[in-house]
Amino acid sequence: MLCFICPLCREPLIENSHGLACSRRHQFDRAREGYFHLLPVHHKNSRQPGDAKLQLQARRQFLNANFFSPLVGALKHHLPASTQHLLDIGCGEGYFTRHLASALDASAQVYGIDIAKDGVRLAAKGRREFYAVASSYALPIADHSMDVITRIYAPSKDSELARLLKKDGRLIIVTPGPNHLLRLRQQLYQDIRPHPEPQAPEGFILQETQQLRFELITPAGSLTEALLQMTPFAWRLTESLAEMAATGWQDQAEFRISLYRRV
Ligand SMILES: C[S@@+](CC[C@H](N)C(=O)[O-])C[C@H]1O[C@@H](n2cnc3c(N)ncnc32)[C@H](O)[C@@H]1O
Numbered sequence: 001m002l003c004f005i006c007p008l009c010r011e012p013l014i015e016n017s018h019g020l021a022c023s024r025r026h027q028f029d030r031a032r033e034g035y036f037h038l039l040p041v042h043h044k045n046s047r048q049p050g051d052a053k054l055q056l057q058a059r060r061q062f063l064n065a066n067f068f069s070p071l072v073g074a075l076k077h078h079l080p081a082s083t084q085h086l087l088d089i090g091c092g093e094g095y096f097t098r099h100l101a102s103a104l105d106a107s108a109q110v111y112g113i114d115i116a117k118d119g120v121r122l123a124a125k126g127r128r129e130f131y132a133v134a135s136s137y138a139l140p141i142a143d144h145s146m147d148v149i150t151r152i153y154a155p156s157k158d159s160e161l162a163r164l165l166k167k168d169g170r171l172i173i174v175t176p177g178p179n180h181l182l183r184l185r186q187q188l189y190q191d192i193r194p195h196p197e198p199q200a201p202e203g204f205i206l207q208e209t210q211q212l213r214f215e216l217i218t219p220a221g222s223l224t225e226a227l228l229q230m231t232p233f234a235w236r237l238t239e240s241l242a243e244m245a246a247t248g249w250q251d252q253a254e255f256r257i258s259l260y261r262r263v
């Protein structure tokens with residue numbers, strides 16, 4: 001039994017040979033790559049919501065080169081061994097989702113949800129996790145069904161987090177640390193403000209935080225270009241991007257991992 005619910009009537013969705021269906025016969029076909037499209041048209045605010053294709057591809061290329069493997073290691077360490085249901089909100093092209101899944105029992109169900117179809121399509125191909133196109137503001141997932149929710153650099157709604165997590169479940173939020181890509185930001189802005197401290201979502205209390213910092217050295221060429229391309233300030237770099245990519249880049253990565261439990 002899967003934890004997906006119908007985005008139209010909220011009834012459980014049951015798997016069939018074509019995809020998923022609820023008791024009111026709302027049917028959602030399985031895409032060729034294996035994901036489900038569970039975003040009702042009226043929840044789509046733009047024609048191509050979520051990250052742009054170029055940014056997605058840059059993210060996939062950079063992440064697959066494992067520059068952020070210390071973050072993967074730290075996240076795996078925070079997964080309770082008994083985790084049977086995990087949801088990754090804003091999973092993008094699925095790098096963290098699939099690495100987290102690899103740390104769990106084969107019987108565990110891992111869900112990845114993102115509003116950007118291009119990302120979900122890349123994530124789902126050939127994988128055993130369950131992926132869906134949906135909004136993190138109205139998630140098509142059953143109440144209190146998740147042992148762990150991860151949210152890595154993505155938005156969501158507090159009430160949805162509280163609705164989905166089991167009573168003793170764990171919420172893991174990753175945000176940039178104050179010194180994340182400091183050298184790059186120093187180059188771009190006269191006055192750099194540290195990333196703000198994350199606030200506990202309503203209905204949650206902070207259990208633990210971990211600040212993780214490591215050196216990031218990318219070689220000249222496409223990997224440096226991918227790093228620069230996937231940052232939110234890529235658009236400011238248009239002229240210097242090629243120059244920086246030609247020499248490579250040295251900076252620091254810093255993440256804040258916040259672990260919360262329900263009040
Ligand atoms: C910076 S990316 C991070 C992706 C992934 N967690 C990772 O670290 O590789 C942010 C992601 O949030 C997604 N996103 C933005 N708004 C969303 C929403 N309302 N619902 C679901 N996903 C959303 C974007 O499409 C994008 O894939």
Ligand SMILES: [Zn+2]
Pocket residue numbers: 006007008009010011022023024025026
């Ligand atoms: Zn339905």
